[in-house]
Amino acid sequence: MTETQISTESFFVPLNKLDRDPKNVRKTYSKEGITEMAATIRADGYRLLQNIIVRKGDKRGRFFVTAGERRRAALLLLADAGEIAKDFPVECKERSEAEATEISIIENMSREAMHPVDEYEAYRVMAEDGKSVEDIAARFGTTETMVRKRLALGRVSPVLLELHRQEEMTFQQLSAFTVSDDHDRQVEVWNSLPSWNCDHRAIRSALQAEAVKATDKRMKFIGGLDAYEAAGGTVKRDLFDDQNGGYALDVALVEKLVADRLEAEAEAVRAEGWKWVEVVPVIPSEAVRMHRVYPSDIPLTEEEQAEEERLEAEYDELVAKIEAGEADDEAEPRTEAIQARLAVLSMAQEAYSPEEIAKAGCYVTMDYYGNVEIEQGLVRPDDEAVEEEVETGGDTAEGDADETDEGGATVPPKPEQRTEPPFKMPALLVQELTAQKTAAIRAELAHNPDVALAAVVHAMLVNIFGSYGGSDYSSLEVTVKSERLETSIADPAACPGIVAMDELKENYGHTIPGKPSELLEWCLEQPTSTLLDLLAYAAAKSVNAVQHPHYERKSQRAHAERLAQALKIDMTQWYAPTGENYFARISKAGIKQAVTEAVGEDLALGVLGMEKAKAVEYAERKITGTGWLPAPVRIALTAEQERERMVEATGDDDGVCPFDIDDAPVTDGATFPEAAE
Numbered sequence: 001m002t003e004t005q006i007s008t009e010s011f012f013v014p015l016n017k018l019d020r021d022p023k024n025v026r027k028t029y030s031k032e033g034i035t036e037m038a039a040t041i042r043a044d045g046y047r048l049l050q051n052i053i054v055r056k057g058d059k060r061g062r063f064f065v066t067a068g069e070r071r072r073a074a075l076l077l078l079a080d081a082g083e084i085a086k087d088f089p090v091e092c093k094e095r096s097e098a099e100a101t102e103i104s105i106i107e108n109m110s111r112e113a114m115h116p117v118d119e120y121e122a123y124r125v126m127a128e129d130g131k132s133v134e135d136i137a138a139r140f141g142t143t144e145t146m147v148r149k150r151l152a153l154g155r156v157s158p159v160l161l162e163l164h165r166q167e168e169m170t171f172q173q174l175s176a177f178t179v180s181d182d183h184d185r186q187v188e189v190w191n192s193l194p195s196w197n198c199d200h201r202a203i204r205s206a207l208q209a210e211a212v213k214a215t216d217k218r219m220k221f222i223g224g225l226d227a228y229e230a231a232g233g234t235v236k237r238d239l240f241d242d243q244n245g246g247y248a249l250d251v252a253l254v255e256k257l258v259a260d261r262l263e264a265e266a267e268a269v270r271a272e273g274w275k276w277v278e279v280v281p282v283i284p285s286e287a288v289r290m291h292r293v294y295p296s297d298i299p300l301t302e303e304e305q306a307e308e309e310r311l312e313a314e315y316d317e318l319v320a321k322i323e324a325g326e327a328d329d330e331a332e333p334r335t336e337a338i339q340a341r342l343a344v345l346s347m348a349q350e351a352y353s354p355e356e357i358a359k360a361g362c363y364v365t366m367d368y369y370g371n372v373e374i375e376q377g378l379v380r381p382d383d384e385a386v387e388e389e390v391e392t393g394g395d396t397a398e399g400d401a402d403e404t405d406e407g408g409a410t411v412p413p414k415p416e417q418r419t420e421p422p423f424k425m426p427a428l429l430v431q432e433l434t435a436q437k438t439a440a441i442r443a444e445l446a447h448n449p450d451v452a453l454a455a456v457v458h459a460m461l462v463n464i465f466g467s468y469g470g471s472d473y474s475s476l477e478v479t480v481k482s483e484r485l486e487t488s489i490a491d492p493a494a495c496p497g498i499v500a501m502d503e504l505k506e507n508y509g510h511t512i513p514g515k516p517s518e519l520l521e522w523c524l525e526q527p528t529s530t531l532l533d534l535l536a537y538a539a540a541k542s543v544n545a546v547q548h549p550h551y552e553r554k555s556q557r558a559h560a561e562r563l564a565q566a567l568k569i570d571m572t573q574w575y576a577p578t579g580e581n582y583f584a585r586i587s588k589a590g591i592k593q594a595v596t597e598a599v600g601e602d603l604a605l606g607v608l609g610m611e612k613a614k615a616v617e618y619a620e621r622k623i624t625g626t627g628w629l630p631a632p633v634r635i636a637l638t639a640e641q642e643r644e645r646m647v648e649a650t651g652d653d654d655g656v657c658p659f660d661i662d663d664a665p666v667t668d669g670a671t672f673p674e675a676a677e
Helices: 003-008 031-043 069-080 097-109 116-128 133-140 144-155 158-165 171-179 183-192 200-208 217-222 224-230 251-270 285-289 302-324 331-347 354-359 381-392 427-445 449-464 496-511 516-525 528-542 554-567 588-599 612-623 639-650
Strands: 010-014 018-020 052-056 063-067 089-094 235-237 246-248 276-279 361-366 372-379
Touching: 018 069, 031 069, 031 133, 052 097, 063 069, 116 133, 116 144, 116 158, 133 144, 144 171, 158 171, 158 183, 171 183, 171 200, 183 200, 183 251, 200 251, 217 224, 217 251, 217 361, 224 235, 224 246, 224 251, 246 251, 251 276, 251 361, 251 372, 302 331, 372 381, 449 516, 449 528, 496 528, 588 612
Parallel strands: 018 063, 052 089, 276 361
Antiparallel strands: 010 089, 052 063, 235 246, 361 372
8 A cells, every 4th residue: 555545545444453542642531522422423323524543553454543532432332332333344544653643643732622603503503403402412422401501692692692703702701691682782781891890790790680779889889879860870769768769770881880980080090190000890819919019108297287286185185074974975976087087197198109100000999888999009020020120230330430549459349238128018918917817816716715705805895985996906896885875864863774884884994904905914814703794794785675766676675675584673673653754754544544553443533633743743652662664664574474473363273374485575565554655
């Protein structure tokens, strides 16, 4: 056989005479790929669309498969299944041994997968001819799932399919459009999304979302529903929503407005002269590895310095009044405003130098809360390498020539003294490292209840004692809120509960250190009994069972009710109704009902005929000492207490409880119905 014949003529070789070629560069074939190939061969009547390339084997009559090993394996699979004979004739072409490796490389490296859109169109033609998904999968040797995914591209606009063909859109982006059948809407979304935020998630979100809530961070970012409507967007509002909330129905417009706002913010940053400014949906992870430049301190102006001194003096004066109990309700909000302004003045003392701005850049994005976030001072690796090359390169400058000493001898020039720039760690790296530390502290603290108790007590105390500045002195995100009960009580000085808590605060105020920086160390040194006492005090200050006119807080009050039952509180020791604190503040009908409940209907008959002042005096005189209480201050009986009361009243103890003992206690009118107002 001539060389030309070897290159062009085909011949048949029995399947059981073909062997794997050791010169084949591909050594591994997936079972799935072999199975798919077998399905393709089966679907085409057990014919090969492409001949196998072979070379002579080591034994007479045997051949090595240089190109087509997956086809050989698929045929063997069919033979093992009994679908074809072991000696099934396979059409082959022969090449020389010298060409074997080169042919193998070409076979495995140059083959290009079919374009997804081409696959879709091929599958579509068969589907339009009535072929089922199962038949198409069998014919092409692929899975039914893959066929369905490709056929789903039929939902995508031809305009977008062509963009994918032109490699202007990734397949992942193209696939995201299959969630919608509206071709015009698909194209509109693609054109509205900015280049920096058009990944598959953004596309799918814009197509699937029916509306954007008025409280969404994007709405806050663009200026709310009014700004959205001014741009031509449609809104759906709830007529019963007093807050004038609603939903933006055009998600693509919302995204466009967000993009426009970010671009405007980026333009303002570019005007500062940064080398690069990039708008991104989130700060990219590579920012962690970038070198950074930092602002330098600049002195305050005389006006700013005077303002800072004035605010610091005012802050110290307010704190002193708060600690002495002489401050009004506006003192604490004012201290917070002063702290905010001082923080602004502190930030004003920093600025980037023009040299740093010229070599660094910024990322502009929207943060979690709907505010502009600008990450400044990042130096890209390429820019950093160029800068280092400039600093280290170059010959000796003119003027650096050798000098001579007094005797005429040549003196080499003194080496240039360079000041080493101070090391500044990248802020994002600092963030990661401190997160690592936080994780370690959490894990260790979870196994040390003694230190944990001290830390929790410390965190609660810095919230309770206002002069400590809130949570600024604790790393624990444990906060304690304490509603000022004095604002809800006509005469707080006469309230035994408030007086008792004030006395405790005064006692603890003489015990705990006055400086917030010393409080944690003090807590760590205290015995468990002291810490538990303080924990109880701080927890007690946070209890809130107040029912406001427009906010009943039913669940919270039910919890407080259970606390009161657990504490076995006798409210008659803490509150007694008098003419001043109760009866004068309700109607005569309410007074009659209270007297009836406390001492009987007979003694209440004349109340409605009395003057209001007489009725008030009469009720106080008759009810004092009876233990009667208005419903809102009563502690409901537990199920067991209610059972004992019924037994005592009826004398019948048959061991049967009239209701489920596990039922939640009734909190309103458990002993007496509430007096009418």
